[in-house]
Amino acid sequence: MSTAAFSPEIIAQHQLTPAEYQKIVDILGREPSYTELGIFSVMWSEHCSYKSSRLHLKKLPTRGKLVVQGPGENAGIIDIGGGYVIAFKIESHNHPSFIEPFQGAATGVGGILRDIFTMGARPIAVMDSLRFGRLDDPQTGARNRRILGGVVAGIAHYGNCFGVPTVGGECIFEPCYDGNPLVNVFALGVCRKEDVFYAKAAGTGNPVIYVGARTGRDGIHGASMASAEFTEESKQKRPNVQVGDPFMEKLLLEACLEAMQTGAIVGIQDMGAAGLTCSTCEMGSRGEVGIEIELDRVPQRETGMTPYEIMLSESQERMLLVADKGREQEVFDVFRKWGLEASEIGIVTNDGKLRVRHHGQVVAEIPNRELADEAPLYARPHVARVPDLPASTRKPADIQTALPTLLAAPDICSKRWIWEQYDYQVRTNTLTHPEQTDAAIVRVKETGTSVAMSLDGNGRYCYLSPREGAQLAVAECCRNLSVVGATPVAATNCLNFGNPERPEIMAQLVDAVEGMGDACRFFETPITGGNVSLYNETLGEGIYPTPVIGIVGLLKTAAPVTVPFKNAGRSVILLGGIGSCDEARFGSTEYAKEIEKQLWGLPPAIDLDHEKRVQAAIREIVVAGLAESAHDLSDGGLAVALAECCFGPAEIGAQVDIPSDLRPEMMAFHEGPSRVLLSTAHPKEVCEIAARHGVKASIVGVTIEKGMEIRQRGNTLGSWEIAALRSAYKEALETHVR
């Protein structure tokens, strides 16, 4: 092995600090080889090592009675009863999606799907949390529209071809995402409890087998790219973005699940970020064994690849597995049946080291544990900076025109243009189409149980208060699940922030993690895994802190209670009451954003205990079959939620009169949480259940055949034809995209 001290420039190019380099020298007891330098640089990148966030992630709750597998594996696992488990996780693909939207988003889907099926679970649902810059901005609008179109097409291309339904998600537009879109992909799979596989190598002498696509020069240093800010030169990093092949992934899925059934596989891990490097050293480290590989046996797409390139390539659709010695052939036979290449590239050893040979020569020899699990850990300074935003000069309130404006706002309007490009039905488990219910619901045919899932994150709230914003996101997800009658059971998170080396950004991360941890503890939804994406900055401009949470819940399989009103003459009940708001708490609303064109103050106030009681009440009401429709109040508040309930096939409307002394625009549009709007033929029973939970249930009006009207203490604030509201809501995104 040729080793010599590297120049400070080379070390800096690998995004390693002088102290980190010294740590490498200490671990090895010598200078690293060039291949080893590359291996350390990707494994110790922020993306792979979580070196800035790890200290704080420890504060998150990870245990619970249903948790089979918490953080540390490829996905978290929850017991859903009946002998089955679900595996799920969310991951970001932000940086690649900015550089190459279609492939960046597509490979984001591919990566998270592999994380699920490497655990032995068949993926049955995908959801996406997306953030883009404003589509109508004169300077950046055209680029933002192109990024939106590319990302959506990329997700559709990969998910549709692979055969997993994309069942929901969220999509928000803010100027801070202009140079840094967020693409967070959630995936969920199901398998029998005894069929779970782990990414752990074991058994000295067992063969290490490589399966799937050949290794090329694509994606080299992808993990490091995802760990740096964007500059003018970032576009030159396009070759760092991988290219996805969903057909190959589909074959890999079927072949892996079939090969796992042979009983000849000991452990298996996908090659995601940091490719062959990450999969070998992590499997070795988890199993406390060594792994030795010969790179000449790695299937290659190009000639003349160096060990450095082979080890760092992030070519897609590749898996690494350890099989029982003597039973390799059973594994090879399955892969051959599916037309896939599988090669034995090495063996498990007992010395705890990752040893890499090329043409027989050792080119890297590193202890697995130090490489995979003992990356530098930073307690970065964090000092909160409260944004100084003056309260708005108020425009006179006009509820009549504000409602259609808000319904057509990019954040609120129907996202049909997006979700119709996704096959949300394949596998025939999807019980609703997107926007029909507050949470997506996918049944598990084998158990009679359904899994409800919801993603939420609100950058504006978190910018004003990362702690409260994160709590609100957890509460909203749990509320969405409760509204469809599901009991929230576990969570996954994707933490999108700017440069952690800046104390004010680090403070956002710390506060958000603590807030999220507290809320997840309170709602008993342990976080079983997730992802951290830092350095989301372009030219020194950070994004809003955007922690995204995905929560899953369980319910009995049945036709779901949906958002739209079904019949005229039903009582309209606002469960949780009208709530409170003040000038400061109104500054984070969609009304402030779209009508006042400003952001100020604080996010809506939340009382977690009240929220939990509201959720328990709505769950009981829905499960008892008392609600004909149910929808939680969220962006745009009461008026927007009421309008959305009127957009059913029959266009049943409503007339409500709100006994509130708030200013009219606050009454109509404040975004206080812990509120659910439902229609019922059994108001008395609903009110009784609410009372039992200590929750206010106000009968605010009645559903009617035609039109929608909002009054406040008898004064009409607005009255609309539903068709007009509906077209504002339905056509807005398509108009924005053009």
Added chain:
Amino acid sequence: MKFGVIVFPGSNCDHDAFFAVSNNLGQQAEFIWHDSHSLGDIDAVILPGGFSYGDYLRCGAIAKFSPVMQAVKKFAADGGLVLGVCNGFQILCEAGLLPGALVRNRGLKFICRELRLRAGTTNSPFTSAAEPGRIYRMPIAHGEGCYVADERTLDELEAEDRVAFRYIDNANGSMREIAGILSRERNVMGMMPHPERATEPLMGSSDGLVVFESMLRVAVHA
């Protein structure tokens, strides 16, 4: 009745078709691997939706060379019932078992949406249980579902009463609103909407059962 469901590499509605006919129709079903040279002992064969061979080159263009397609052709020539759904319809067109072709949707985007259809004829083993004039709701999920053919072929399809389904909502821009067609002998049908995705109330519609129930009638009377 026993249905065979063909599995090409990249088929992804194979399980759905299997579930629809076994669970929701209560019939027997078995998967048939794409390199089989025979279909075995079955009464009808389904070419399911998906992305056979990744839709590379052209949808269905590679699948038509799969060994199993020779067996499907023979089965069809012997009068067996062949149903191609979505990618299965594309494969049947590529294989020459049905005329015309499926090209990119008019809007150039993949569309997943429940659409309204009408049976174009009840004179077929796939639509005999249909009620003339009734509206059937079934979803589509495709990027290349716009049916095209030359005028002569279209006239011939209509003259010979071979349009099995027509769109009321023609979301993909198909010529003459064609959603599904029959072979000249009427024992092969291809359609872009997914009947298997509309076979129980939990799926949002049970209207797709009409196709399978029609096929069942034939088998029972055979």
